[in-house]
Amino acid sequence: MNQSVHFITLSTLDLNAARDFYVSGLGWTPLMDVPGEIVFFQIAPGTVLGLFEAGRFAADMEGGPEDARLGGVTLAHNVASPQEVDAVVDQALKAGARLVKSPARADFGGYHGHIADPNGVVWEVCHNPGWSVDEDGTVRLGPVEG
Known part of the structure; x- marks a missing residue:
């Protein structure tokens, strides 16, 4: 497969x-x-x-x-900066999302927060400096500096 x-x-x-x-x-x-x-x-x-x-x-x-x-599922949306995490979480809250976890520095070195849509689907909004996508669509998960 x-x-x-x-x-x-x-x-x-x-x-x-x-x-x-x-x-x-x-x-x-x-x-x-x-x-x-x-x-x-x-x-x-x-x-x-x-x-x-x-x-x-x-x-x-x-x-x-x-x-x-x-149960036991999150969907993640990666953005370019911690400020964009805050903006996306704020937009989702204004649209009716429920705050699950306030945006904060993450153990992996990035920045993230969690919201739930009106049906309880949990979304992680994340800035992960080690994450990138090549032109061919290949995902790269590199180490985060600092």
Whole structure:
């Protein structure tokens, strides 16, 4: 199997709240939106984030409500500076996010904070000076100085 992920699909208890948060609050543009079912956003070259209504998510897996729960997952968004971390966290809070962890210096030498969208999906907003992406899309995780 090729080492890649093309779709990240998350169960969401309130699809309308999630859509409003990402579209109206954060300014994201849906790739496809099926009201009452799922909304997709392209989040990187060849990568899509899907927010799937919890009941339909469970039914799609032929499972029960316990199969629709989300646990132990964070999504991360890397930015260019600690100041940008603060700005993105502030924008998300104004759009209805819940503060999970205030932005602060991280053990790895960067700077990060955590917010949760209206459905509890936790996002880490991070400045990691050792992280970069080459023109061909290769991710580099280098040591952080200082």
